[in-house]
Amino acid sequence: xxxxxxxxxxxxxxxxxxxxxxxxxxxxxxxxxxxxxxxxxxxxxxxxxxxxxxxxxxxxxxxxxxxxxxxxxxxxxxxxxxxxxxxxxxxxxxxxxxxxxxxxxxxxxxxxxxxxxxxxxxxxxxxxxxxxxxxxxxxxxxxxxxxxxxxxxxxxxxxxxxxxxxxxxxxxxxxxxxxxxxxxxxxxxxxxxxxxxxxxxxxxxxxxxxxxxxxxxxxxxxxxxxxxxxxxxxxxxxxxxxxxxxxxxxxxxxxxxxxxxxxxxxxxxxxxxxxxxxxxxxxxxxxxxxxxxxxxxxx
Amino acid sequence: xxxxxxxxxxxxxxxxxxxxxxxxxxxxxxxxxxxxxxxxxxxxxxxxxxxxxxxxxxxxxxxxxxxxxxxxxxxxxxxxxxxxxxxxxxxxxxxxxxxxxxxxxxxxxxxxxxxxxxxxxxxxxxxxxxxxxxxxxxxxxxxxxxxxxxxxxxxxxxxxxxxxxxxxxxxxxxxxxxxxxxxxxxxxxxxxxxxxxxxxxxxxxxxxxxxxxxxxxxxxxxxxxxxxxxxxxxxxxxxxxxxxxxxxxxxxxxxxxxxxxxxxxxxxxxxxxxxxxxxxxxxxxxxxxxxxxxxxxxxxxxxxxxxxxxxxxxxxxxxxxxxxxxxxxxxxxxxxxxxxxxxxxxxxxxxxxxxxxxxxxxxxxxxxxxxxxxxxxxxxxxxxxxxxxxxxxxxxxxxxxxxxxxxxxxxxxxxxxxxxxxxxxxxxxxxxxxxxxxxxxxxxxxxxxxxxxxxxxxxxxxxxxxxxxxxxxxxxxxxxxxxxxxxxxxxxxxxxxxxxxxxxxxxxxxxxxxxxxxxxxxxxxxxxxxxxxxxxxxxxxxxxxxxxxxxxx
Numbered sequence: 001x002x003x004x005x006x007x008x009x010x011x012x013x014x015x016x017x018x019x020x021x022x023x024x025x026x027x028x029x030x031x032x033x034x035x036x037x038x039x040x041x042x043x044x045x046x047x048x049x050x051x052x053x054x055x056x057x058x059x060x061x062x063x064x065x066x067x068x069x070x071x072x073x074x075x076x077x078x079x080x081x082x083x084x085x086x087x088x089x090x091x092x093x094x095x096x097x098x099x100x101x102x103x104x105x106x107x108x109x110x111x112x113x114x115x116x117x118x119x120x121x122x123x124x125x126x127x128x129x130x131x132x133x134x135x136x137x138x139x140x141x142x143x144x145x146x147x148x149x150x151x152x153x154x155x156x157x158x159x160x161x162x163x164x165x166x167x168x169x170x171x172x173x174x175x176x177x178x179x180x181x182x183x184x185x186x187x188x189x190x191x192x193x194x195x196x197x198x199x200x201x202x203x204x205x206x207x208x209x210x211x212x213x214x215x216x217x218x219x220x221x222x223x224x225x226x227x228x229x230x231x232x233x234x235x236x237x238x239x240x241x242x243x244x245x246x247x248x249x250x251x252x253x254x255x256x257x258x259x260x261x262x263x264x265x266x267x268x269x270x271x272x273x274x275x276x277x278x279x280x281x282x283x284x285x286x287x288x289x290x291x292x293x294x295x296x297x298x299x
Numbered sequence: 300x301x302x303x304x305x306x307x308x309x310x311x312x313x314x315x316x317x318x319x320x321x322x323x324x325x326x327x328x329x330x331x332x333x334x335x336x337x338x339x340x341x342x343x344x345x346x347x348x349x350x351x352x353x354x355x356x357x358x359x360x361x362x363x364x365x366x367x368x369x370x371x372x373x374x375x376x377x378x379x380x381x382x383x384x385x386x387x388x389x390x391x392x393x394x395x396x397x398x399x400x401x402x403x404x405x406x407x408x409x410x411x412x413x414x415x416x417x418x419x420x421x422x423x424x425x426x427x428x429x430x431x432x433x434x435x436x437x438x439x440x441x442x443x444x445x446x447x448x449x450x451x452x453x454x455x456x457x458x459x460x461x462x463x464x465x466x467x468x469x470x471x472x473x474x475x476x477x478x479x480x481x482x483x484x485x486x487x488x489x490x491x492x493x494x495x496x497x498x499x500x501x502x503x504x505x506x507x508x509x510x511x512x513x514x515x516x517x518x519x520x521x522x523x524x525x526x527x528x529x530x531x532x533x534x535x536x537x538x539x540x541x542x543x544x545x546x547x548x549x550x551x552x553x554x555x556x557x558x559x560x561x562x563x564x565x566x567x568x569x570x571x572x573x574x575x576x577x578x579x580x581x582x583x584x585x586x587x588x589x590x591x592x593x594x595x596x597x598x599x600x601x602x603x604x605x606x607x608x609x610x611x612x613x614x615x616x617x618x619x620x621x622x623x624x625x626x627x628x629x630x631x632x633x634x635x636x637x638x639x640x641x642x643x644x645x646x647x648x649x650x651x652x653x654x655x656x657x658x659x660x661x662x663x664x665x666x667x668x669x670x671x672x673x674x675x676x677x678x679x680x681x682x683x684x685x686x687x688x689x690x691x692x693x694x695x696x697x698x699x700x701x702x703x704x705x706x707x708x709x710x711x712x713x714x715x716x717x718x719x720x721x722x723x724x725x726x727x728x729x730x731x732x733x734x735x736x737x738x739x740x741x742x743x744x745x746x747x748x749x750x751x752x753x754x755x756x757x758x759x760x761x762x763x764x765x766x767x768x769x770x771x772x773x774x775x776x777x778x779x780x781x782x783x784x785x786x787x788x789x790x791x792x793x794x795x796x797x798x799x800x801x802x803x804x805x806x807x808x809x810x811x812x813x814x815x816x817x818x819x820x821x822x823x824x825x826x827x828x829x830x831x832x833x834x835x836x837x838x839x840x841x842x843x844x845x846x847x848x849x850x851x852x
Binding site: 038039077105111112113116133134135198201202230232235241242243244247266289294296 | 463700728776779780837850
């Protein structure tokens with residue numbers, strides 16, 4: 001109850017903030033729903049993309065706490081693209097701190113041994129360099145039970161305390177193939193903020209991913225499609241599984257981000273990924289890209 | 300002559316070695332991985348074992364120790380050896396705890412039959428292919444087990460408690476450490492050893508070092524020929540007895556004003572308490588009447604001025620107690636020792652047939668294993684068993700918690716040696732740390748690229764246990780974790796896919812077994828290889844890469 005009130009207040013605050021920002025800068029009144037940027041390095045793509053989406057100030061206010069959630073699931077180096085690109089993570093943190101964020105935390109509930117993942121992925125170093133802080137996510141005591149009122153199969157789960165405590169959540173998935181879920185992008189990346197994901201695997205994975213998407217929309221979703229693992233995901237075998245796509249997607253609606261990313265991956269229909277269709281149908285977000293305002297940018 | 304500064308340097312050095320060595324065992328990642336070989340360079344037994352394998356410069360620490368011993372006696376025992384310093388700490392604490400007493404230590408018998416018997420037994424067993432005695436008695440390995448197996452869980456608890464305290468103030472402090480409990484039976488021996496050591500050192504000083512420690516015995520033998528020895532100068536000595544009652548090794552006999560330098564652990568207590576400032580190092584080759592055996596004929600001819608405090612007595616002869624009775628009894632015991640040696644040598648050594656399956660479950664489809672899985676770089680079980688002294692540094696250092704001590708999985712000769720335990724973790728594909736830091740070379744250092752094709756074992760899929768088969772539900776956890784796609788999914792029925800193993804690609808890392816959700820018996824298990832093989836490197840056709848000219852939406 002309290003959280004919902006808080007969230008509502010937060011939402012109102014964000015809306016107001018967005019309004020103020022727009023008025024101050026004097027931009028066009030209508031911001032895009034989705035920004036797609038291509039042909040650049042991860043940091044440059046983000047600089048341009050976030051500008052098009054209204055600037056980081058639209059999402060992060062002075063004195064706020066931010067949690068950035070990349071994919072750090074695997075103990076593999078950055079070029080293997082099993083984890084979010086560390087340069088992107090670094091750039092996002094720098095933007096947040098410039099916008100006056102009080103603290104930026106980064107964590108993942110990793111699959112491989114977490115200290116190794118943090119290190120090998122290059123993200124630990126990137127976070128340190130940017131001035132953020134890595135937080136642990138592989139012990140149950142960091143997770144608290146939450147209810148998912150709109151969930152069908154997933155009615156409650158245990159969520160990392162940083163997601164509950166932080167003012168702003170930025171979801172920074174990497175786009176890649178996934179043996180079990182077809183693709184892993186934004187909604188699937190949030191499996192890394194919960195503790196008991198074994199339950200998801202055993203109780204209709206796609207439905208659970210969509211259920212969790214109804215619980216909370218991250219404030220901002222940035223899909224890393226700089227290097228994209230086209231097969232053998234989620235872990236990948238070698239760099240031969242990766243193409244250098246040099247793209248990035250930014251959106252407030254993570255369902256829209258997932259839908260666009262699925263198309264970018266090469267799927268004809270985003271609904272081929274079960275959870276995208278279900279999330280759209282449940283009202284967690286929109287996959288009907290044709291009805292969304294999309295700004296396409298080439299650097 | 301004032302040599303009291305020696306003790307200060309000795310204590311500082313000893314504490315530095317103890318702190319760094321302990322840190323490696325309780326919190327390996329606190330130091331950079333590359334420091335480990337430097338910290339452990341001088342550890343005698345690991346260095347010697349490593350040198351027999353590699354003849355590498357990095358494994359020459361034991362030579363340095365031998366040279367230092369030949370110069371100044373068993374300096375090693377009171378500086379480099381962490382078990383020695385641990386005993387010194389026990390001695391100090393015991394002194395604080397109990398009633399003050401004037402006579403801290405009494406002179407001890409040399410027990411030469413015992414220490415040299417132990418040395419002979421250890422060497423003999425090692426040459427016959429068993430490290431059992433070395434594992435049980437090597438001071439470094441014993442210290443490793445005390446620090447790694449017993450102290451580490453407490454350190455982890457304290458460390459994480461501190462972290463939680465910080466978190467209660469909203470700060471994410473140091474990352475929590477993790478410790479996965481090994482089989483509890485493997486903790487019994489280290490615990491018993493520690494208790495015994497505490498008792499022995501609290502009441503008898505450094506008796507372990509002069510009875511059961513094979514390194515102490517060997518260095519003792521060598522220090523008989525040391526160029527500089529701690530000696531009692533007769534003319535300066537007031538027979539105040541301070542040196543003797545402070546001697547942790549009990550090797551100073553006031554009656555004869557002799558120091559049995561073969562038992563002296565070079566703690567320099569005697570030097571710092573001597574009221575006459577008499578006892579201390581003196582050159583041992585100056586003795587005119589009977590030159591020490593290490594003196595070359597040329598040196599004997601050189602006439603040297605007599606320095607003040609010259610030691611007039613000749614150093615203790617090799618046999619300091621030539622009484623007939625003792626000689627007989629020693630001979631008896633030596634004979635007994637020899638018999639024991641022969642008996643122990645007859646023990647089943649490290650023949651692979653000794654290795655037992657490590658997982659037997661009373662079930663229709665058991666997760667049975669022919670061999671335990673040895674770490675990458677071990678090469679073969681037999682080779683590994685002959686070189687590993689079970690110091691458990693690899694267990695402490697393994698970032699994936701997969702290396703765990705065993706009790707008898709390798710047979711008696713491989714007591715406490717580690718194996719890969721896929722219930723606690725799996726071998727990281729991007730990791731080759733254990734080989735880089737193994738002090739004895741039992742796990743050879745292997746380049747990462749080469750390590751990624753070493754086949755430690757092969758995954759075996761048990762279809763009857765798989766939930767795809769039993770429950771008709773999708774899974775694929777093993778496929779998801781497999782780093783080489785040796786495990787991959789193939790069509791089953793009703794649109795489901797089921798795992799399939801391509802053994803040639805399998806490196807035996809155990810990720811599939813770790814990930815398998817089926818209980819109590821898993822549906823995929825890795826069986827170790829007695830001799831490691833070469834896995835195929837996964838190859839894939841390159842993807843057709845087209846530049847992204849426009850967004851497809």
